[in-house]
Amino acid sequence: KQEVTQIPAALSVPEGENLVLNCSFTDSAIYNLQWFRQDPGKGLTSLLLIQSSQREQTSGRLNASLDKSSGRSTLYIAASQPGDSATYLCAVRRGDSWGKLQFGAGTQVVVTP
């Protein structure tokens, strides 16, 4: 069964520093991987979606890479701001069943002014 892990569970950085968030998965047979942001008590906001055939996706200050063979994805957030404080989750669409998604537990990020 696919397992998705996010390390570290929590991260605190000063404003302006680059953020590096990691997501690893045990089964490389995936359709895609999606990164989300969740603010306390709120729903999930989609950040980036990487198809299994892609190596990376970029949107503004965000860049996500995917290395399927090693079972890893990394989300980079450049020049962090206090507004980036949130929990970041990754989710893989499982290759054994197209409809099934597996989430990581998330990384809680605090950006201090």
Place this chain on the structure above:
Amino acid sequence: EAQVTQNPRYLITVTGKKLTVTCSQNMNHEYMSWYRQDPGLGLRQIYYSMNVEVTDKGDVPEGYKVSRKEKRNFPLILESPSPNQTSLYFCASSAQGDNEQFFGPGTRLTVL
């Protein structure tokens, strides 16, 4: 505005009293899914639907039912709620499975 809506947003109920949480999307999406989020366990998939009248179990379907009679609606039914179903529930939809998922605002359910 393109969105996924859930109702109610907050619900406190008692053990055994049947309830339904509604989910509706206005984006003509084929795929819809329900998740629950619990501290320490993260988000886990309950049920999903590829299209009208097509549903399948996720990882934690026990104690839940779903139906997909219309493309826009995907209600989650708890026939006999128990305290271990106290959780934060999210509905999501996407155009196709390969596309990004859009999430509703969540429903916080407490079963006493």
